[in-house]
Amino acid sequence: MCIHKKNLHNLQDFIDEIHEMCYYQDSEVTGMLANRLRALRRAKGLTQQELAGALEISASAVGMYEQGRREPDNETLTKFCRFFGVPSDYLLLDGAESPAGPPELGEFLEDFRRRLLAQEGLMFNGVPLTEEEITQVVSAIEVGASVAVNKLGRKSGGKDV
Incomplete structure (x- = not known):
């Protein structure tokens, strides 16, 4: 599959978001603060640099918080x-719910579909994809994401994920 670098980056971001969504409520996840900060930042569509600028902290500090290698002081946490x-x-x-609740798979997929359809020059084997072909790609990703969510549900003993 031949995808422009810009599109590949967006596809990887989407895959990362789906992966995070699958583990969103898993109480066994280590680094709760790190995972939730990263998920919140990505949900707003911000880079670490942009978040750092908005909070007047360094981008490396944001990275360290998201990696679980450093914990914010009370002022930064606020x-x-x-x-x-x-x-x-x-x-x-652990277990504390976001006021907005867990992200929904459908919301992520619909957002991804919109972003993918808005991309220009998306190609497969050097041939530009039509809107219908892009829809087929998204449908395949939807099936894969549903399988992943169902598999995770079985691993977690049937708890909602």
């Missing part, structure tokens, strides 16, 4: 909570 509109419990405690 900035994150205010910026993302979430309580500190959500960032710090």
